[in-house]
Structures are given as structure tokens and as C-alpha cells.
Amino acid sequence: MTGVSGTAGDAGGTASSLARLEQAAAATAVKESFSAGSVIACDRLVRIYTVEGVEIQALQGLDLFIRPGELTAVVGASGSGKSTLLNILSGLDRPTAGQVTVAGHDLLTMKPRERLGYRRKTVGFIWQQTGRNLLSYLTATENVALPMRFAGKTRRFRKTHTDELLEMLGVARCRDRYPGQMSGGEQQCVAIAVALANRPEVLLADEPTGELDTATAAHVFGALRTANAESGVTVLIVTHDHDVSAHVERTIAIRDGRTSTEVLRDGGPDDGTGSGRAEEFAVLDRSGRLQLPREFTTALGLRDRVRLALEPDHVGVWPGTPQQREEKP
Numbered sequence: 001m002t003g004v005s006g007t008a009g010d011a012g013g014t015a016s017s018l019a020r021l022e023q024a025a026a027a028t029a030v031k032e033s034f035s036a037g038s039v040i041a042c043d044r045l046v047r048i049y050t051v052e053g054v055e056i057q058a059l060q061g062l063d064l065f066i067r068p069g070e071l072t073a074v075v076g077a078s079g080s081g082k083s084t085l086l087n088i089l090s091g092l093d094r095p096t097a098g099q100v101t102v103a104g105h106d107l108l109t110m111k112p113r114e115r116l117g118y119r120r121k122t123v124g125f126i127w128q129q130t131g132r133n134l135l136s137y138l139t140a141t142e143n144v145a146l147p148m149r150f151a152g153k154t155r156r157f158r159k160t161h162t163d164e165l166l167e168m169l170g171v172a173r174c175r176d177r178y179p180g181q182m183s184g185g186e187q188q189c190v191a192i193a194v195a196l197a198n199r200p201e202v203l204l205a206d207e208p209t210g211e212l213d214t215a216t217a218a219h220v221f222g223a224l225r226t227a228n229a230e231s232g233v234t235v236l237i238v239t240h241d242h243d244v245s246a247h248v249e250r251t252i253a254i255r256d257g258r259t260s261t262e263v264l265r266d267g268g269p270d271d272g273t274g275s276g277r278a279e280e281f282a283v284l285d286r287s288g289r290l291q292l293p294r295e296f297t298t299a300l301g302l303r304d305r306v307r308l309a310l311e312p313d314h315v316g317v318w319p320g321t322p323q324q325r326e327e328k329p
Contacts, residue, residue: 038101039201039234040066040089043286045098047084047257058084060257061098063285066236068201071228073237073244076254083206085254086238090204091119103201120151124195124233128207130184133191140166140174140182140190147197165193168230169223185216189223196227203227205237221247245278252283259283260291292317 042064049056059081066072076082087093089102091110100107103122110118119125127133134143144165145158153161166172171189174182182190188208195203205224209217225247228235237244245251251263265278284290297303301319309316 037067038065039068039070039103040064040236041099041101042085043099045085045088045100046096047081047088047093048096058257059088059095059098061285061287061289062254062258063283064252064259066234068234069228069232070250071225071235071248072250072252073239073248074252074254075239075242075244077240080254081257082238082240082254084257086204086206086236089202089236090123090125091115120147121198122201124198124200124203126188126191126195126203126205126208128210130179130187130191130211133194134179134187136179139176139178140171140193141176143179143190144193144197147194151198161197162193165196166190168226169193170226183216184212185219188212188220192220192223192227196231196233199231199233201234203233203235205235207239208237209241210239218247255291258289258291259285261293 042062045059045062045064046057047059049058062081062085064074064085074082074085084093088095088100088107091107095108098108102118105114105118105122107118134140135146138146141162144162148158148161163172163175166175169189169192171182171186171193174186174190177186179187179190191208192203203224208224209220212220221244224235224237227233235248237248242251242253245263245265249265252259253261253263261280261282263278263280282290282292292302302317305320306317307320
């Protein structure tokens with residue numbers, strides 16, 4: 001009896017262990033599948049801040065997937081959540097909930113030491129303020145070489161790679177100049193070289209042309225396109241300027257902490273003149289949520305609740321009550 005009882009217990013324990021292993025495997029499969037084929041993957045990303053006892057939801061279940069080598073812009077008004085998203089992707093902030101991976105790194109569970117290595121090697125970063133990108137007491141060559149020194153690269157490698165980057169970005173003439181001796185556009189181009197110094201997989205740019213005039217901004221966007229084309233780095237630009245869509249392959253708009261629309265440009269970005277064909281799409285997230293443009297809801301008097309109808313090739317949306325239907329915008 002004792003032997004039989006022991007065998008049954010072992011069997012139960014084995015079954016329980018197998019069940020736990022199967023659950024863990026299933027969880028891993030789901031985690032890997034959501035980010036499959038993406039260098040940046042945000043799944044139902046949430047970030048909540050508490051300010052003076054009041055909770056502020058900066059990101060409210062945001063979905064975002066960027067493929068390797070894409071040249072993409074994220075646009076949105078102040079308070080839309082775009083800066084919060086960039087801080088999370090750069091490793092400067094942690095999400096409250098959801099999943100986010102960049103080049104295989106889980107940013108929700110990353111340890112402090114891993115986070116430091118991530119910021120040094122996996123992502124490059126360009127600030128809006130040119131003074132934050134470059135050290136004023138170093139020349140362009142010295143600024144670009146500095147990240148490679150921290151990464152332990154040899155002197156010969158640093159010199160060769162620095163020359164290659166400055167040449168590629170069209171600022172080789174600035175090799176021996178200090179930031180104060182460069183124009184704003186030259187400073188940002190050198191800043192791109194600094195961000196690319198350790199050959200990151202992702203280049204993040206926070207309003208990189210926010211302090212530049214239109215012509216200079218077009219030149220900097222050209223440098224970002226060159227970096228993307230020649231090095232293969234994935235480029236994500238965060239900006240409030242919707243005109244950036246002329247310079248990138250894909251423009252993602254954020255509203256109220258969620259992705260709302262995307263603009264896709266046929267054949268990739270154009271030469272900055274806006275001559276290529278672009279089409280705007282509404283974004284349907286992984287939870288089935290869709291944000292209707294405000295001009296649509298205002299024009300049709302849509303509010304509170306709406307009626308839906310599934311048609312053979314589309315979904316119909318109209319006011320939810322007879323009173324709403326009779327009202328004019």
C-alpha cells in the first residue's frame with residue numbers, strides 16, 4: 001500500500017511539474033511570437049506617473065512594431081506620450097505594464113548593468129538640443145571617438161571608423177572643429193556620427209531638427225537617411241512635426257497614449273520635396289481598438305456610443321441614438 005501510494009504521489013508531482021513546464025513554454029512562445037520579426041516591439045505598453053498624488057497615464061496600452069532597417073517617425077502633440085515612449089525605448093525609463101523589447105532586450109526586466117550596456121551598444125541617441133549631443137571642449141573627431149574609447153576599441157579602429165562616419169555624413173570638413181565652430185546642422189550631423197560610433201542596432205532621435213530652419217532640417221534628415229541606407233541601422237525619429245512624413249518610409253501618429261494612424265510612403269522616403277505618394281491608415285491595435293479622427297467624430301456628431309454594422313467589405317459606424325442622428329454638427 002505504501003509503495004502504491006508513493007508511486008501515485010510521484011506521478012502527481014510529475015504531472016504537476018509537466019504542467020508548469022508547459023505553461024512556461026507557452027508563455028515564452030507568446031512572448032517570442034509578439035516580437036517576431038521586429039527590432040522594436042511594444043505590446044499593450046502602459047506607463048503611469050504619479051504627480052502630487054494624481055495618476056497620469058502617459059501610455060495607455062500602446063502597440064508598436066518596427067522591423068529591422070526601417071526609417072520611421074513617431075509624431076504627436078505635446079502630452080500624447082511620444083516622449084515617454086522614447087525614454088522607455090532608450091532605457092532611461094521603465095514601463096509600468098505590458099511588454100517591450102528592443103533588439104531582443106526585454107526592457108521591463110533588464111537589470112541596471114544590462115541597461116548600461118544596452119545604452120552603450122544597442123541604441124544610439126540624438127537629443128534635440130545640440131549642446132547635449134557633443135562635448136564643447138572636444139573636436140568632432142574626439143567626440144565621435146569617445147564612445148568607442150568607453151567600449152574598449154583600439155586607437156587604429158577609432159581613427160578609421162571616425163573618419164568613415166564623418167565622411168559618410170558629409171561633415172569631414174569639421175574633423176578638427178569644436179562644436180562652437182560648427183553650424184547647427186553640422187553639429188547634428190556630427191551627433192549622428194557619435195550615435196553611430198558603436199554600431200548600434202537602433203538609432204533614436206528626439207526632435208533632431210527642432211532647433212533648425214527648414215533647409216538645415218532637410219539636410220539633417222538627409223544625413224539620417226544616409227545613415228539608414230549605408231549602415232542598415234533602424235532609425236526612429238520622435239517629433240511633433242507632421243511634415244517629417246516626406247522624409248521617412250512610415251509615420252506613426254500617437255494620440256492619448258496610443259497609436260492612432262500611420263502614413264505609409266510608396267517606395268520609401270523621397271528627396272524631401274514631398275513628391276512621393278503617401279497614404280494614411282487608421283491603426284487597429286492588438287485589442288481591436290480603433291481611434292476615429294476627431295474631424296470625423298465632430299462632423300458626424302459621434303460621441304459616447306456608436307452603432308456598428310458588419311458589411312461584406314467594410315464596417316459601418318453611425319451615431320448610437322436617434323437624437324444624435326438628428327443633430328447637426
